[in-house]
Amino acid sequence: MQPAYELATILNLHWERANEQLALNGWQWRTLHAIRRCRTAALGGHIDQCDSCGHLRISYNSCRNRHCPKCQxxxxxxxxxxxxxxxxxxxxxxxxxxxxxxxxxxxxxxxxxxxxxxxxxxxxxxxxxxxxxxxxxxxxxxxxxxxxxxxxxxxxxxxxxxxxxxxxxxxxxxxxxxxxxxxxxxxxxxxxxxxxxxxxxxxxxxxxxxxxxxxxxxxxxxxxxxxxxxxxxxxxxxxxxxxxxxxxISNHRITGVDAQTVQFRYKDYRQAGTQKEMALSVVEFIRRFALHIxxxxxxxxxxxxxxxxxxxxxxxxxxxxxxxxxxxxxxxxxxTTELSVPIEAVCPCCKKGRMQHVMDFDHRGPPMEIVNRTTSMIKSTH
Structure with missing residues (x-):
């Protein structure tokens, strides 16, 4: 299930404000910058194809940063x-x-x-x-x-x-x-x-x-x-x-974002792990996250x-x-516990085949013929 809010969204919406108000070191800024570009066109992408039904999938690359909620x-x-x-x-x-x-x-x-x-x-x-x-x-x-x-x-x-x-x-x-x-x-x-x-x-x-x-x-x-x-x-x-x-903090713990604050869930271990919510200003939220880079x-x-x-x-x-x-x-x-096949490796169309890497593309995006072909496949399944 996709989270309703993401750390990357918070960073992108309030990047300039954070730059003005926070005194972080260069490595912290570099890490935050990688997180906010994760799985966007800025990092390029790749194309996978199902080895069974031929389904095509276009994906943007991840930042692979160990502090990123989407890359672990x-x-x-x-x-x-x-x-x-x-x-x-x-x-x-x-x-x-x-x-x-x-x-x-x-x-x-x-x-x-x-x-x-x-x-x-x-x-x-x-x-x-x-x-x-x-x-x-x-x-x-x-x-x-x-x-x-x-x-x-x-x-x-x-x-x-x-x-x-x-x-x-x-x-x-x-x-x-x-x-x-x-x-x-x-x-x-x-x-x-x-x-x-x-x-x-x-x-x-x-x-x-x-x-x-x-x-x-x-x-x-x-x-x-x-x-x-x-x-x-x-x-x-x-x-x-x-x-x-x-x-x-994972993306799933973030429950709300507006122009001024970020709301997230936490467990209060002083009260037997009771689930509670906290609201922080956007800048304070980013500052606290940066403490752990x-x-x-x-x-x-x-x-x-x-x-x-x-x-x-x-x-x-x-x-x-x-x-x-x-x-x-x-x-x-x-x-002995069998580790499951990663979800992204299973074909979302036929549910049987495995997705195989076929092509990389840069920030300019995938070739138009691939985009058109993928769009046609999606329409034909509905």
Whole structure:
């Protein structure tokens, strides 16, 4: 179902006003400009043809920007397919590391440093607990996904982590966690270690900051939230689909746009996730969205330990060989989820054929003979 309103429409309608009132950096403007031109004539397009009935479809190109609401579907499907092939028949845990609001001011001016430190400190904390024989005594792994937003588009940096319930010992043996599926590691201990290490690293990065600032960071507990383990690989895949390529706000959450304001839905987690609506001025809405445009080249999905790209093929093969054939067979039979063929690949006319790429065109548009032929096909079906 097509959304009633789009971020691109808001940007196009109020581009000049945003330019006059917002002090964004060049990369943020470049990203917003790509989003507002996505799937328009400005980016050119391509022509697909059904390999069964010959139906022609003319489409404008997407901007492929990772912050664009319209460009995440195909990237998400491909990424999920790769992760699905790597899943093991073991418990997986979901842990969330959240930075306190006091650090937001630094994140505004040094986002790469603050977010990079969030990744490294979270992994350092998990790695320490995993290597401790009291908890596991093995090398574990982690997939981390950075989100920087809250439901109302305010700055709320936090890291969603998927962690396997076990690891590889120094002798190359698989070892499961001792928690019997109830929890991964003690949450309070995780929180304390995470806070201490992050603040210590922050002092080195920002030695000019006053001592009072760092002391303030120890006043309130930091949030490390550990959810119950996933019910199986199906739930892991479903979770990855929801979170990996998510952006600050989807087009479907936008409920109204006028000359002055933008209205959108959000969940109020202070009231049990109650659905509410908020109205912001157009410029404030664009400013809040721009807060979540990551620095150029910043990697927001990272793999660590035995799940890192450098060694995961070897480690995953070793683990599978040690797990019983019965477990592997049950995993395959019960939990393998077939990823559906992308909707855009299925012919909208006959519903049987696959759309195949046949031609590209630039901003001047497709050849007139193709346009006329497509128009004739559409008329003949009505």
């Amino acid at each position: 579907g195909q990237q998400r499907e491909a990424w999920m397919a790769a992760r699905q092939a790597e899943l093991l028949p073991i418990p997986y845990y979901h842990v969330v590391f959240t930075l306190p609001e006091a650090i937001n001011q630094l994140a505004l001016y040094q986002p790469a440093a603050i977010y990079g430190l969030l990744f490294s400190t979270a992994w350092s904390t998990i790695q320490s607990f995993a290597s401790d024989p009291q908890h596991l005594g093995a090398q574990t792994g982690m997939i981390s996904i950075l989100h920087t937003w809250g439901q109302t588009l305010t700055l709320h940096p936090h890291l969603h982590c998927i962690i396997p319930g076990g690891g590889i010992t120094s002798t190359g043996q698989w070892k499961s966690t001792r928690c019997k599926g109830k929890f991964l590691y003690p949450v309070k201990a995780l929180s304390s270690v995470f806070r201490a290490r992050y603040v210590a690293a922050l002092r080195k990065l920002f030695p000019e900051q006053a001592r009072e600032f760092f002391n303030q960071l120890f006043v309130t507990p930091w949030v490390v939230y550990a959810k119950r383990p996933f019910g199986g690989p199906d739930q892991v895949i479903e979770y990855l689909g929801r979170y990996t390529h998510k952006i600050a 990551l620095p150029k080249g910043f990697v927001r999905i990272r793999h660590y330990g035995m799940l890192s790209n450098a060694i995961k093929q070897t480690t995953l093969t070793t683990i599978r060989e040690q797990l019983t054939p019965m477990q592997n067979r049950a995993q395959k039979d019960e939990h």
